[in-house]
Amino acid sequence: MKSLKWLLVLSLFFVPVSGALSDTASAEGAAANQLTVQLDSKTMIHNGNSYLSVQPLTLKNGSTFIAFRSVADRFGYKISYDAKTKESVATSSAEEIRLKPGSLIIKRGKEVLKAPVAPFAMNGSLMVPLRTWSIATDSKLTLSGKTMTLTWSNLPTATFAVSPEKIYAGETVVTYIDRATSPTGQPFVDERWDGKMDVFPEPGSYTVTRQVQDASGEWSEPYSVTVEVLAPNMPPVADFKTEKEQYRIGEEVLFTDLSYDDENAIVKRTWSAEQIVNGVVIKTWKNQPKVFFEAGDYQVTLEVQDAHGLTHMVTKTVTVTSEVLYTEDQYNRLFTKVGDKFTINGASVLDIPAVPYKLQSDMAQFVRSNSPEIFINEGIAYEDQLTGPIRFLYHNFNSIGYPVKMYLIATNNSNTTVNVNTSSFGIGGPDPFVENTGKLSTVRYLKSLAENPTPKWTAIKPGQSVNLMPELSKFPIKPNQVISAYGDVYAEQELQFRVVVVAEGKDPIKELPSLSIMDRYDIHVRGTFNSANRSMEINEPLGYEDKRIVLGDTKLDSYLVGYDATSGKNEINVGNFGVVYTMKLNHVAPNTLITVNPRGGHYTGAFLVNGELVTVTNNSILQDNTQAGVLYRTGDTEESVEIVFTPASGSNLPIAMLFQQMPPLKY
Template sequence: MDLKKLTLVAVLAISQAASAVPAFAESVNSTSGNTNAVGAAATSATDVMPEATDPLPPMPTEVPGGVVSPTPTPTPIPGATAEPTTTTEPTTTSEPTATTAPTATPLPSATPETTTQPTPTDGVRAAASNQLVLMMNSNKMYQNGVEYLANQPMAVKNGVSYVSIRAMVERVGVKYIYDYKTKETIVTKGSDVMRFKTDSKIYSVNGKNVTMKGPAYQTNGTFMVPLTSITGALGIPYTVDNVQKRVILTLNTKPKASFTVPTEIYAGDPVNFVTSSSSPNGTAIVDERWEGNKQDIYDTPGFYVVSYSVMDANGQWSDPYSVTINVLKPNTPPVANFTTDKDSYKMGEMITYSDLSSDPDGDPIEVTWTNKAEAFFTPGPATVAIQVKDSHGAISTFEKTINISDEILYSKEDFYRLFGAPGSVFNIDGSMVPTWQKVAYNLSSEPYNLIRSNSPETVNTEGITYKETSFGGTRFLVHHKNNMNIKTKVYVIAKNNNLYPTTITTEYVGFGGPSSFPEGTGKMSVERYWKSMITREHYKTTVLQPGESVSILTDLNKIAMKPGEIVSLQADLFSDYPIEYNVMMIEANKDPLTTLPTLPILDRDGVHNRGTYADSTRIITVTDEVGTTPARLLLGDNSSDLNLTGVDPMNGTEASNAGNFGVLYKIKFDRVAPNSLITFNPRGGNYMGPVMVNGQIVQMPNSGSLSSADMNSVIYRTGDYGGSVEILFTAASGSNLPVNFLVTPLPAKK
């Protein structure tokens, strides 16, 4: 065979061998014969690639029917002078040795080349172990001295550089899935979730939208995104080498280590070191190292520096994580102690206590008394105890026994009349109170429209519980229970139906709940209503443009109501033009403004009250002197104190405000005699709620409730000089009317 024929045969043989290389892998020649470099390259190439939890759109190299073409193993060139051998394409049934294929709808990963140590022109020489090199206008990538091929080359479209998102995330080592319904690629890095959508310039990170330089798109089954966007989303810094036409990404491959210790550590106490470690590419952590002064128990107070590091399976150590531990001196328990002004007392004699408890470290202490009474009314020994607890939980207790003689100084009723603190309770013969003289007074009113939304009190379905248009001073009393099997919220929506801007001024607000205890929500709403008057903390103005609707009195809906819970609200507003108000209860996660037009108006429950009532501030002025003889001021009985009458605007019927709940009473006694006592006496059943006396909030009672007409709660006491007394009262929702304010002379002091 002549030379020409030999040459032709050789060319044909080489062409056939080249055709055996898979479409996604390409042989690379090298003149280097360094066997160590070859071994390193082969080792990197056999690292297992991270699996996606759901496949991206199929790439052109995927075999139909779910059969995966295995990734070829890099084959080192045997020598510097030898011709490169061809790599025989594996059969479709063989298991790939370099890359573990995804398990759902598998796709071939970016594939290592059959390569030896690359030359400088490969772009590999500058690729350190923490770098990923992307070649411009090419599908070649280099990492750890190994060449990989992306499923699509880096491309420029409308001046924006695009890369295959799959090739990027595989090389970086983060998780990804593709949502075929939304056409989104979802990338997860730690706790961060990034979503890229086909043909959109917007991607999101943990729900926050970010604008890209160009829209994501798909080509040949590959999802392409702007390089700046995917590197920014993953927090990967990069540089551009225009000389060698490459982009160099700096990857963080070091593991991370950290640990925590208790916020307060005391000498002599065990210390719990809680460690945490992770690897950005999921490599297993195989070793750890402590440095510095780590001790399980520190015997001496002071500062100690402790460092913690971890190593991954690749032998890479994390940066040390260091903490300076402040070891405190051991806690010294508090000391409980008290004295009394005497050791023996008569029945009904005032006892003066002096709390001498302290904490050697200066920590705040919590004090709890047991059997501490202002006076005792049974003869014999009486043991009083005090317990104090510091902020570290250390407790100390002290008790003292005093002797009570059988001599009576004051009866229990007389003692509390003379010395009981405001809010304290004593018993009287309640059956005699209706025989007392009624206080004469002058009655006037202030023009406040009361919107009482209390029916249905128990709400069984979503809907509007009240709808009204009001102008000027408007007072709200809202009291509702969620009887649905979902969490709900109550809203008050204000709408400006005028042709001009309208201003709502919020004056006073008191809110209680959510709670399953109706009396408790009513008590809390009234207490906060009084506090709002003192502090003016809720005072603000809201301007509504024509046609605008807003949610107001938002304390109502800060917390969702669970099934069975109740909310109470008392609030005063003022508007310079008419405002339409809607009170509604809806599912907690719904938008009130868009839901309102879809809601029905709920029917009354036939038991509780709803209505709009004018002149809901009643001014009671008592000009005669009171306190020289027992007298009573009766409220909420619909006889001495008539119910407000009004209208139910939802059905146009007349309404009567039973109990006058929501009415603000401004009571002024111009002349209260010296040595007089004013008390609060319930007549309609259980009651609990505060009043405001001369600008001070007084609970009725201090603890518990007034459960019978025989119970009397102290409100105010004059001394040797009389004077005027002003009381603000509004009935607490959940409690019962009518009630009495009693004015009596004090017994003589002994």
């Protein structure tokens, strides 16, 4: 007879039951089968009929064992052997049992049982512990001296489950999932339901009961499921308030969200606003407005959505008087967050006095592997023989038509072992959008520079080639994706460096002998350059009056000149990508706003300001010269400020650093 406990285990085994349901089935019924065996005897009495086992019931080490084939046959199982797993298998219409000699593990379907003693082989027969067989088959074992009896039921079970997990009164259409089983394999010919409804009309607990009948006429015991029906979901309620009824021009509006939901399940809040004059919408906001710069009435709307997709919105009026607290420019200078941007008059920047400066350079080497920018075949994108500190910059687009990976391979052509290390690294992509890769590689490289990682040393033996920068090839570059990366290397002696591009799955080192140098066919740059670190120190006071510092103008800040080692031709580092600038500004006035303004087109990337990483911009890029990104604000006293950056691939020079006084705070 199958117990209530195993019925519930079966229901969980075949299909997960919703956590909102409570199974209360009963499977107690008459014992339709009885098998009696006796210690040291092969005789088996099954429902009054006598059968002979292949081996006697055997006592070993305090446990009783029965022949697996003989007992399985009485239970109606088919016997087979899985040569791959070396398991003996008993299969019925409802389940499968697997076991093997010497193993305590017995598998029933996907469930794993652990026997107290392991099955063993005796005279060519597999002997299984009688009590373990009883557990595996949900049969009842009783003992009387040397006589032992197994009883089990052939009655079908009426197991079912209810879906979905949450059921709402008057709304949810209920699905009943059939999980009924038949130990004999007989098909079901009839069923009875009590309490079954497709839609439950009221909240509360409902009991649904089922019985099934098989083709032999046997009815299952009733199986019941308790269904918890919830009250119908109510839409959320959108509501908010402002700190006061009227605001001045340039005064920040404080909104308090008062929205609520019956299940506390608001998943989305959408703010918008409109300025309406004489019934005409003249300006809109697609987010929560913080401040208004024109007098008038503004319609502010909040829409909320709950987890079920129900929505509600509310619109309220915010009145702005003609009194001015801050102009738009004053407000932006004071309150735009570091890393965010605001709109400026791009033409007026040219009226701000430019600060003269002189750049100092060290002998740091720099390799730019950016041509061909568009890969159309596998090969070697660049190679050179180098020693000492080297910064590598990669920026390429995959147009080969299949995924490829890019590697930096270092080869030792000398007769002695060469030590080489890698340190700061930053990568963007692979990604379909060039601005994303240029921005993220710069952000991550500058962050790595600020963290000053411990160099990772590698010893390269004579004649050996090594994949020196594995982070570069961590992910494949899929067709129409861009990758951009920076990485620092230091070689104690000369090594041959090659930027290798091969199909995903290929070994770049094994492929080297068959690879050729890629042709340089576009306007982009590849080459080796010196003096790749530039610094300036400015003692002129900044910020007491508006000032600007222009970088990348090709005049005060000229482009590096180097060579293409693959062709021997001179090369110009157009855009100075990969050059690291350090600006030491020794006298920045109190209450000075420092911003960056693009002068050659869009610009993105990052800056280290006094060691802190600032992204340009946090959620976007600088589109053109009408936008400025906030880098830093000084406090109430004069400060020295250090700014470190490198132009981001995909961006444009020149850029202007603006130093402007902030207006006084007002209340």
